[in-house]
Amino acid sequence: MSGTVWGIHMADILASAPVDDGFVGIGWEPLGDLSALAPTRDAFKARFLEVYPEENPGAVPVKAGVLLRFACHMEPGDVVVYPSKPDKMVHIGQIADGYEWHAEHMNQYPHRRKVTWIAARPRSDFSQSALYEIGSAITLFEITNHADEFLAAMKGESTGAEAIDKDTIEEVSNQVEESTEDFIIKRLKTKLSPYEFEKFVAHLLTCMGYHARVTQQSSDGGIDIIAHRDELGFEPPIIKVQCKQTLDQTGRPAVQQLHGAIETGEHGLFVTLGGYSPDALVFERSKPNLRLISGTSLIELVYAHYEKFAPRYKVLLPLQRTYIPGPVAGAPD
16 A cells, blocks of 8 residues: 555544544644645745744744645545544544635634544554554654554554564663653753752752752852751761753863862762763772762652652653553563
8 A cells, every 4th residue: 555654643622523524633723724825834834923923933844844744745545543532542544535624613623634434443452662653742743663553453454563572662661761861851951050950959959868058159169069967067978069060071170179179078979961971980989988970860869859849840840650661571371
């Protein structure tokens, strides 16, 4: 079967209408009839900016691209995959006609295409990696990696999902974890000033059971935070913390500078969003009172103590507990 295999997301407000009435649709109602526009990306971008002048400039090409693909690139005979949340099924069909503008459905996705639905399969019939692909954050997208799996499902054949091995499952899990880690690092880098980042690290230490205070923003000798177990700060160990809100690799000289500010009986903690050079790590291993926290280690601490975060930091890092596929042990006979 030739043609493109598309994936599409539609809002729950439509309920079963797309399946019952045989269509797929997209929103952005104020744009009006898209068939009046020239079938070019520039024309769609210009119209989008005309109607939504306050839109984030970086999002305009993406959203205009979705509209262009829906109105001009989808062809009769193309396959469309619709993962429906209302009935938890994956509906698969073929585009039956060209783009249509339905002004009478202004709040019900007026940009539409007729679809002949052919199959409806439960999500469990598909591999985890195929479900991950149709979980795209984009409204309309082309399915490339698992097109054969959805075409087989449309024909009533086995999708082969039962043959997916643990490497594929672990790959999906790793993708989710990496995306979350990238999100956390980006928020800590772009949404906080260097001084606010120091306050965030101090708050994290507080959640870990320490009393932590941020030093003055100048003349602190490279020490950004003082932390200790007791309320008054008299009982050892005293922990001196240096924070670097950088994604670059931190070298040995910076680590040595921190260690030079540590007095007898004190400990040093270096925190960065990036990593450390090999010689910096060698230096750490030679100093039992020194600890280096990389971006990866910082994320692990965020996960471990997130439930204790103050509301403002949960707003900064809006995370929710979820379950993703883990390593697969030997299957039972």
